[in-house]
Amino acid sequence: MTLDVKIKKKLGDFTLDVAFTTRDQVLGLLGASGCGKSMALKCIAGVERPDEGRIVLDDVVLFDSAKGIHLPPQKRSIGYLFQDYALFPNMTVLQNIQCGTKEKEKARSYLKRFDLEDVSGLYPAQLSGGQKQRTALARMLAAEPKVILLDEPFSALDNFLKSRMEREVMNVTDHFDGPVVFVSHDRNEAYRLTDTIAVMENGRIVDLSEKHELFQAPKTLAATLLTGCKNVTRVERMADGTYLALDWGIRLQEPKEGNKDYAYAGFRAHYAEVMDVAEEGELNVIECEIYRVIEDTFSFVVQCYPLGVEERTEYSMLTFETGKAEWKELREQYQDHLRLRIPEEAVIWMER
Amino acid sequence: MDWFPLWNSIRIAAIACVLVFFTGIAAAYYAAKLPRVCKGILDVILTLPMVLPPTVCGYFLLLVFGVKRPLGQFLLQYGIKFVMTWYGGVLAAAVVAFPLMYRTARGAFESFDENLSHAGKTLGLSNTFIFWRIRMPACKQGILAGTVLAFARALGEYGATSMLIGYTPGRTATISTTVYQLWRTNDNRGAFIWVMVNLAISTVVLLIVNLLEKKNKR
Numbered sequence: 001m002t003l004d005v006k007i008k009k010k011l012g013d014f015t016l017d018v019a020f021t022t023r024d025q026v027l028g029l030l031g032a033s034g035c036g037k038s039m040a041l042k043c044i045a046g047v048e049r050p051d052e053g054r055i056v057l058d059d060v061v062l063f064d065s066a067k068g069i070h071l072p073p074q075k076r077s078i079g080y081l082f083q084d085y086a087l088f089p090n091m092t093v094l095q096n097i098q099c100g101t102k103e104k105e106k107a108r109s110y111l112k113r114f115d116l117e118d119v120s121g122l123y124p125a126q127l128s129g130g131q132k133q134r135t136a137l138a139r140m141l142a143a144e145p146k147v148i149l150l151d152e153p154f155s156a157l158d159n160f161l162k163s164r165m166e167r168e169v170m171n172v173t174d175h176f177d178g179p180v181v182f183v184s185h186d187r188n189e190a191y192r193l194t195d196t197i198a199v200m201e202n203g204r205i206v207d208l209s210e211k212h213e214l215f216q217a218p219k220t221l222a223a224t225l226l227t228g229c230k231n232v233t234r235v236e237r238m239a240d241g242t243y244l245a246l247d248w249g250i251r252l253q254e255p256k257e258g259n260k261d262y263a264y265a266g267f268r269a270h271y272a273e274v275m276d277v278a279e280e281g282e283l284n285v286i287e288c289e290i291y292r293v294i295e296d297t298f299s300f301v302v303q304c305y306p307l308g309v310e311e312r313t314e315y316s317m318l319t320f321e322t323g324k325a326e327w328k329e330l331r332e333q334y335q336d337h338l339r340l341r342i343p344e345e346a347v348i349w350m351e352r
Numbered sequence: 353m354d355w356f357p358l359w360n361s362i363r364i365a366a367i368a369c370v371l372v373f374f375t376g377i378a379a380a381y382y383a384a385k386l387p388r389v390c391k392g393i394l395d396v397i398l399t400l401p402m403v404l405p406p407t408v409c410g411y412f413l414l415l416v417f418g419v420k421r422p423l424g425q426f427l428l429q430y431g432i433k434f435v436m437t438w439y440g441g442v443l444a445a446a447v448v449a450f451p452l453m454y455r456t457a458r459g460a461f462e463s464f465d466e467n468l469s470h471a472g473k474t475l476g477l478s479n480t481f482i483f484w485r486i487r488m489p490a491c492k493q494g495i496l497a498g499t500v501l502a503f504a505r506a507l508g509e510y511g512a513t514s515m516l517i518g519y520t521p522g523r524t525a526t527i528s529t530t531v532y533q534l535w536r537t538n539d540n541r542g543a544f545i546w547v548m549v550n551l552a553i554s555t556v557v558l559l560i561v562n563l564l565e566k567k568n569k570r
Contacts, residue, residue, distance in 0.1 A: 047470040073473035086471035090489035100475045143475045 003179040007043050007053035016203040026180040028190040031200030037183045041149045045080045046073035079145030083152045085136035087124040093135050094120040100142030110138040133165050150182045187228050199223040221264050221350050230319040232266035247315035248306045253283045255349050263352035269321040271346035275339045284342045300327040356522050357530040365507040368445035372502045376453030384461045402451035406511025413516050440517040445506035452501040460494025500561050
């Protein structure tokens with residue numbers, strides 16, 4: 001199956017403007033809250049109407065503003081899992097599932113598949129979080145959807161419950177034969193559950209790549225920040241091909257591939273190396289002063305400012321992360337000053 | 353003793369309550385979907401009967417349905433007359449009780465989680481099913497409260513009723529107009545009996561509501 005989406009919708013201050021095509025795989029829509037990702041799902045499901053565009057599932061036109069087609073959600077065969085599950089509070093688990101299918105036998109088989117037989121007569125308010133999610137999944141699948149939309153199903157859960165519920169959802173998406181769109185603001189969650197990720201910012205898709213590629217080499221600043229990179233700087237290309245990192249006051253080695261005019265560069269906090277000595281003006285090396293050390297569960301997060309940079313900007317602060325044992329050694333050795341080297345292959349280059 | 357006012361009051365209140373139940377819910381449902389400005393204007397118009405003195409409502413009703421008015425004359429051709437008839441009392445009670453139903457139902461609909469309706473639609477459920485089997489049960493408390501308030505208000509209606517249908521024993525007399533009429537003519541004992549009757553009905557209604565609420569609690 002192929003889901004082809006190209007829609008525009010004006011929403012108060014900003015415009016939702018997304019276009020993507022996805023086949024039988026899991027596509028993640030990753031973005032901060034309020035970037036329009038849930039609205040995109042609602043438009044695909046048909047409960048909201050886009051201002052213009054086209055939504056096509058294989059050869060069925062679900063929406064086409066030019067031809068005035070707006071298929072009601074009832075006829076779209078699109079399953080939707082809501083953040084709070086949206087179980088009908090006045091119906092039992094079995095009755096909820098029967099809303100998806102009229103066949104009693106089928107409803108029973110979904111009860112069994114999702115291990116809900118013991119609670120089939122209970123009301124949603126009497127269920128645990130896991131049972132609620134399983135009921136919602138069973139109800140959605142009982143309607144035999146051709147596409148599944150998952151709208152931040154885990155955002156209201158604590159970490160322990162979250163990993164269990166993630167596995168439940170994975171069981172469903174692994175066996176589902178059709179496109180799945182998964183909306184999330186959590187990069188780790190998106191990475192675990194999806195194949196391809198579309199990064200959204202202000203209603204637009206700013207990067208759409210296979211997930212490994214996206215986390216290794218995000219193409220835009222928004223994608224880099226959303227994939228969790230804490231160190232970025234504005235850069236300026238010099239005559240000799242090297243780049244001047246404006247916010248860090250150092251020079252970066254010329255990128256090997258592509259000779260594009262990059263606007264930003266960055267590196268992930270755990271890729272920096274601490275050096276003993278460096279030559280004067282050596283490329284990719286930052287002398288910095290420690291500002292704060294934060295002890296995390298399994299590591300130390302060191303925040304520092306580059307030395308010799310007069311003006312501090314939102315990008316000036318550098319974050320360096322290291323294991324607990326390593327940090328204790330480093331601290332004794334270097335006190336308040338660190339010399340960080342960014343390995344050439346760890347630099348992320350971004351276009352404007 | 354003539355029990356006509358009791359029977360008349362109950363039929364007026366019951367029919368008015370049924371009318372208001374459906375019109376109030378429909379108005380609340382569609383008003384909730386309107387853009388903000390239209391909603392504000394409509395809200396003022398639909399709520400006015402609640403804040404206006406009932407006699408003012410009665411005056412307006414006479415202005416529209418009076419037998420010498422165009423609409424009143426038009427209806428008269430078909431034998432429909434709201435002035436000085438018992439079903440005129442239904443009209444008066446319904447107009448005054450409507451805002452209570454409308455406002456409580458609207459409050460209930462506004463707090464309804466639209467995702468439930470969205471979920472129903474994606475599951476292929478019809479809009480009618482979603483309205484009656486999902487939205488209404490979820491808003492049950494508010495709607496029940498609105499119905500009771502509307503019924504109580506219709507039963508106790510005096511101002512607009514006395515303006516529109518007056519007081520004719522055996523034809524338009526209701527409990528509230530009877531109480532006033534008897535007290536005015538110095539029949540304190542008769543007035544007291546009807547006061548007690550009214551008190552009894554109100555108590556029974558409230559008891560039924562409490563029972564219903566308990567039964568529905570899960």
